[in-house]
Amino acid sequence: MRFSLGSWCIFPLVAGLVLAINYAAAQQRGSSADSNPCVSKLNCSECIRTPTCAWCAQHDFGAAEGGRLPRCNQQNKYIDGPLAGQCRLEDIVNPDSEFRAILDLALSKAKSGIDLEGTEGRDAVQIKPQRVSLKLRINEAYDMHMQYAQAEDYPVDLYYLMDLSKSMEDDKDKLSELGNLLAERMQSITSNFRLGFGSFVDKVVMPYVSTVPANQVRKAAVSGNLDAPEGGFDAIMQAIVCKERIGWRDRARRLLVFSTDASFHYAGDGKLGGIVKPNDGLCHLNNDGGYTHSTTQDYPSVSQINQKVKESSVNLIFAVTKEQYHIYEQLNKHVEGASCGVLSNDSSNVVELVQEQYNKITSSVEMKDNATGAVKVTYFSNCLGNGPMVQTNKCDGLKVGTVVNFTARIELSGCPIDPKEWRQLFQIYPVGINESLVVDLQMLCDCDCERPGNLGYISNADQCNGGGDLKCGICHCDDSHSGRFCECDSNTAVLGDHEASCRSDNTSDILCNDRGTCVCGVCECQPRPNPTEIITGQFCECDNFSCDYYNGLPCAGSDHGTCECGKCVCKPGWKGSDCSCRDSIDTCIPPRGGEICSGKGDCVCGECQCFEEDGGRYSGKYCEECPTCPSKCPEYTPCIQCQVFESGKLTKEECANCSFTPVEVDVVKEEFPSDRQCWFYDDDDCRVTFVYGYDDEGEFVVRVQKTKECPPVLNILGIILGVIGAVVAIGFALLLLWKLFTVIHDRREFARFEKERQMAKWDTGENPIYKQATSTFKNPTYGGKQ
Structure with a gap:
């Protein structure tokens, strides 16, 4: 395989409001725990990981009430509460999301050279902002606004990768003729254009290619393979990862046109030729542009191709013949930003195909990201309209300079176990564009006062009787001490009576709500048989399993909400007592x-x-169906006729404006609940069947059966000639029958005659009916006189 390249606000961290607790009476404390998920949190980290909760780091907070006041509480209860002012403002730990734009250049087109003002050239800017910093709490969403616009005269790098097997020989000749036309056509789109060309065949080992010296690929301009699939994946991988060899520019839209008339080999097929080493996804082109690892590395996998396409921001265009289109159409769905077009048998339509696919790519934008783990990004946009923002990451119908507004909703579902992962860097990018918005995300998973060296952290604190560290106002005892203030020493065995600290109120003798053991004034809650079920709280009053269930899961599962102190705390987008109800239209x-x-x-x-x-x-996912209402089949028929069968009354311009693109299938069937089957008869009296409806993802889909059901064609001339032939044949048959009957009759008469003759008793020499002739003479002149 050889390759060659031609010319080419800040939102400040608010410390919340004054901490106050709605503590009217001891009897009300139990009921407040059921409705307030914050009060069960025993330290600052757990507290701020719960939405709307804040922590009081004041050491002597609630001392007058015997330390029973919970330090963690909902922030909306800090306003005008009966105990407002109990916690100093500077001791409130209530972090808020903090957003800061680090690089926020305006959208602009590229500029080259130095203008009259002495300003140097710059690259185009198509996404705004370019880098941001975000601090975010767990289970709280932040809406970040951004813009995208396709820059005018944006650079384009087009690399044409062609199959040079024997079946593509005529295509090679045609492509050489169309090279200049392709360059001229792309120059009309952008003045900053580079064109390259590469070719490929299959691995030069049996059983893919004949290794007979006379047939070796390296000695021929084109090659004849022994099997049908080609080694196109090897070529695609090298064309993408060999950036320097190919000549890809950093700031350019990269188009890789892959042209073939055959299917492809992928990872695992190399074993047939004894090649078992996996593809490493690295560049292996020599100085002559040849692939050096063809016989030592297996073919790449589809996921490897997709990964490299994303990393290098390459738009892959499959230009394939009609027979292979359905295969690459399926592959197209698994490669980000890829598209597929039908190539004519001699590749004569390659210029139109490339321009069509380029226009399709540039007329839409799709936003994606590489966030992983607990980070979830949801996109909203109104695309080209002025209506409300709807959940979508893709907009179509764009033109150069059209500004599209997107909102990226960033949410954190939880804190990773490894604290090193609390700081992440991820990108939000338009598919196929080598530009991105870099997000420097810091997860607010702990409090500063829990880390040594910060205000609020005291090692071996006197407030903890020297038996532990003071963190955010509470004591964290060492292994030999326990108690609220580490006052219990396990080595002395003098524990005293600390049971009063284990009662939820002064009127009850129940310790730790009968769900735990009082150890030196501290409730140690009982473990549950199910390790996922946990009892928590200062008095073991809370748990994570006594919430409402939906489909057998508390709070409808972790994706919908969490069970906090016996009550469901729903995640953004969900509501209801069991978090099963969507909070969105x-x-x-x-x-x-x-x-x-x-x-x-x-x-x-x-x-x-x-x-x-x-x-x-009415029925259907969107109440779009009505059994007694007029069908929408006639509405979709003209577009299906023109797009699939290139017939009907619509012009090319009207056909291009159809609101949907039908999907061709072998057999039409109703796959989704909203599917509705339709059919119509075209001008040839052929029946066309199609189905329209919404798939599982809510996308509108029209599926059309490829083959039409046509009535048999009547051959008029054949029928006429057949009738004439039949008449002649019947007449000839009648003549034969008449002749046969006459012959039979004659033979019968002759046989009868012979029989009668043989039965005669007279001499055969005499005729019994013979009579002697009698002669009479008369003179005509005789008058009767003598």
């Missing part, structure tokens, strides 16, 4: 826009409850 709006539930239902818990009217009941 986005899922009730059809993907193509429109009214909530199509105006025919109410959005309840994120799902449409359709109306029932006199004409019938």
